[in-house]
Amino acid sequence: xxxNLFLQIEIMSLSLYFxxxxxxxxxxxxxxxxxxxxxxxxxxxSTNAIAEKLKTKASSVxxxxxxxxxxxxxxxxxxxxxxxxxxxxxxxxxxxxxxxxWEVFLVKYLDFSWDEVHxxxxxxxxxxxxxxxxxxDRYLEYPTHDPHxxxxxxxxxxxxxxxxxxxxxxxxxxxxxVMGVKDSSTSFLKYLDNANIKLGSVVNVIEKVAFDDSMRxxxxxxxxxxxxxxxxxxxxxxx
Amino acid sequence: xxxNLFLQIEIMSLSLYFxxxxxxxxxxxxxxxxxxxxxxxxxxxSTNAIAEKLKTKASSVxxxxxxxxxxxxxxxxxxxxxxxxxxxxxxxxxxxxxxxxWEVFLVKYLDFSWDEVHxxxxxxxxxxxxxxxxxxDRYLEYPTHDPHxxxxxxxxxxxxxxxxxxxxxxxxxxxxxVMGVKDSSTSFLKYLDNANIKLGSVVNVIEKVAFDDSMRxxxxxxxxxxxxxxxxxxxxxxx
DNA sequence: ACAAATTTTTAGATATGTCTAAAAATTTGT
DNA sequence: ACAAATTTTTAGACATATCTAAAAATTTGT
Numbered sequence: 001x002x003x004n005l006f007l008q009i010e011i012m013s014l015s016l017y018f019x020x021x022x023x024x025x026x027x028x029x030x031x032x033x034x035x036x037x038x039x040x041x042x043x044x045x046s047t048n049a050i051a052e053k054l055k056t057k058a059s060s061v062x063x064x065x066x067x068x069x070x071x072x073x074x075x076x077x078x079x080x081x082x083x084x085x086x087x088x089x090x091x092x093x094x095x096x097x098x099x100x101x102w103e104v105f106l107v108k109y110l111d112f113s114w115d116e117v118h119x120x121x122x123x124x125x126x127x128x129x130x131x132x133x134x135x136x137d138r139y140l141e142y143p144t145h146d147p148h149x150x151x152x153x154x155x156x157x158x159x160x161x162x163x164x165x166x167x168x169x170x171x172x173x174x175x176x177x178v179m180g181v182k183d184s185s186t187s188f189l190k191y192l193d194n195a196n197i198k199l200g201s202v203v204n205v206i207e208k209v210a211f212d213d214s215m216r217x218x219x220x221x222x223x224x225x226x227x228x229x230x231x232x233x234x235x236x237x238x239x
Numbered sequence: 240x241x242x243n244l245f246l247q248i249e250i251m252s253l254s255l256y257f258x259x260x261x262x263x264x265x266x267x268x269x270x271x272x273x274x275x276x277x278x279x280x281x282x283x284x285s286t287n288a289i290a291e292k293l294k295t296k297a298s299s300v301x302x303x304x305x306x307x308x309x310x311x312x313x314x315x316x317x318x319x320x321x322x323x324x325x326x327x328x329x330x331x332x333x334x335x336x337x338x339x340x341w342e343v344f345l346v347k348y349l350d351f352s353w354d355e356v357h358x359x360x361x362x363x364x365x366x367x368x369x370x371x372x373x374x375x376d377r378y379l380e381y382p383t384h385d386p387h388x389x390x391x392x393x394x395x396x397x398x399x400x401x402x403x404x405x406x407x408x409x410x411x412x413x414x415x416x417v418m419g420v421k422d423s424s425t426s427f428l429k430y431l432d433n434a435n436i437k438l439g440s441v442v443n444v445i446e447k448v449a450f451d452d453s454m455r456x457x458x459x460x461x462x463x464x465x466x467x468x469x470x471x472x473x474x475x476x477x478x
Numbered sequence: 479a480c481a482a483a484t485t486t487t488t489a490g491a492t493a494t495g496t497c498t499a500a501a502a503a504t505t506t507g508t
Numbered sequence: 509a510c511a512a513a514t515t516t517t518t519a520g521a522c523a524t525a526t527c528t529a530a531a532a533a534t535t536t537g538t
Contacts, residue, residue: 024524024525026524026525026526046485046486047485047486047487048484048485048486056525056526056527057526057527057528058485058486058487059486059487059488059489059526059527059528059529060525060526060527061486062486062487062488063487063524063525063526064525067524067525078486078487078533079485079486079487079532079533079534081486106371109378110370110371110374110375110378111374112370112374116370119368120366120368120370120371123365123366123367123368124363124366126362127359127362127363127366128362129358129359129362131349131351131355131359132345132349132359135349135350135351136349139348139349263494263495265494265495285515285516286515286516286517287514287515287516295495295496295497296496296497296498297515297516297517298496298497298498298499298516298517298518298519299495299496299497300516301516301517301518302494302495302496302517303495306494306495317503317516317517318502318503318504318515318516318517320516
C-alpha cells in the first residue's frame, strides 16, 4: 500500500513537471522581462531589476519568482537573483516570437507605424494558439526581423544574432546600413521618421565632432548633424 | 466650504459616469453573455441563464452583476435579473464586432476552418486598440458577415438583421440559399463540411418526411437526407 | 572588519473573481 | 392560498497578483 502511494506521488510529480501549464499573462510578462534583462547580463537577474522593468515593487517580484520557481521556469536561490531554466527560456522566446510577428503584421498590413506597434503587440503576444502563430508566420512570409530590426526567433526558438555595431562607432568617411534601433521609444522613432532614417537606410559618416561626439552624416543626398544620443542607439552594418 | 464639497462630489460622480473604464476580460465576457441571451428574450436576463452560459455559479454572477451595475453597464434590481444599459450594449456590440472581424481574418488569410475560429477569436476580441479594429475592418474590406453567417456590427454598432428563416420551414419543391448556422459547434460545422453544405449553397427541398421531420434535399446535383436537428439549425433565404 | 547603505524577503492588507453552503425571495403546483 | 420547489442573494473562503512596512541578508565604503 505504501509503495503504491509513493508510486502515485512520483507519477503526480512527473506529470506536474511535464504538464502543459497555461501561464497567466502576468507570468508570461515576468519571463519575458527576465529574459530581456539577462540578455545584456552574464549573471543572475536581480529582484530590483525585474521590479523596475515591470514597474512593480520588489516584494511583488519575490512572490512571483517563487511561483515561477515552483513551476521550474526559473532557478532561484534567496537573495541570489534568478535565471531562466531551459523551459522558462523556451516560453520567453516563444512570446517574443509572437510579439515580433504581430509587429510585422501591424506594420505590413494594418498601416501601423513603427512607434505604434508595441502597445498592441504587448496584448496580442499573449493569445494562445499554436496554429495562429504558425499561420501568421507563413502569411507574413517568414520574416526574420521586426519593424525595429530585432530578430524574430524561429519555430524552434533559434534567434539570428543581432548586429552589435552602433553608428557612433563608425569612423569618418565610412558608410553603413541602418539595421535596427536600440531604443524603441516613441520619441526616438518619431525623430528618426523626421530625419528620414529607416531600416536599410545607407548612412555616410561625413565628420565626427570630438567635443560632443556628435556626427555629421549624409543620408539620401541630404546632410544632417546627429547627437551622440542618436548615433549610439542605431545598430548598423558596415558596407 | 460645504458647497464646495458638494461641487467636488458632483464633479467626481460626473467623471466616474463618463470615465473611459478599462474593463477586464471577465467583465467583457459577462456583457457579451448578457447581450446574446437578451437577443432571444424580451425580458430581463436571469442570473442562472448567465451562469449557465459562462459555466460559472449563480453566486459569482450576482457578484459581477453588482459590479457592472455600479459601472452603469447593466440595470439591476435584486431578484429581477438584468438588462444592459445603452452604455453596456455599446460595449457588448463592440466586442462582438471585434470577435467576428477576427473570425473573418482567420478564415480569409490564416487558413482556419469555420470550426476552428471561435476559440482564438474569444481571445483576440479582448485586445484593446481602436486603430487595430478600424484597420482590420479596412484590411478585410468591410465584411458584413462572419464565417458562420452572423452579421458584423459596423463602427457605430449597427447590426444588419439576420435571416430568421430556418431550412426546416422551407416547403417541398422550394429552393433556398444557406445564409448562416444557428449552432456553431464543431460537430455541427464538421457535419456540414462533410455534406458539402456551405454559406451560399443552393439547397433544393425535394421531399419532407412528416414522421420525423427529416427532409431530402439536393445540393450541387447530389441528393441527401438530413434530420430535423440539422435543418432547424440552418438559416436560409428563399429564392 | 564592521557600520551604513542597499537589496531582498516576509508579514499582513487589499482587490478581483471564483466557490460552497445557507438564507431569502420568488415562482409553481395543487 | 400556501406549501414545495426553484431561483437568487448573502456570507465566508480561497487563489492570484498587488501593495506597504518592517525584518533579514547582502554589499559597500572607509
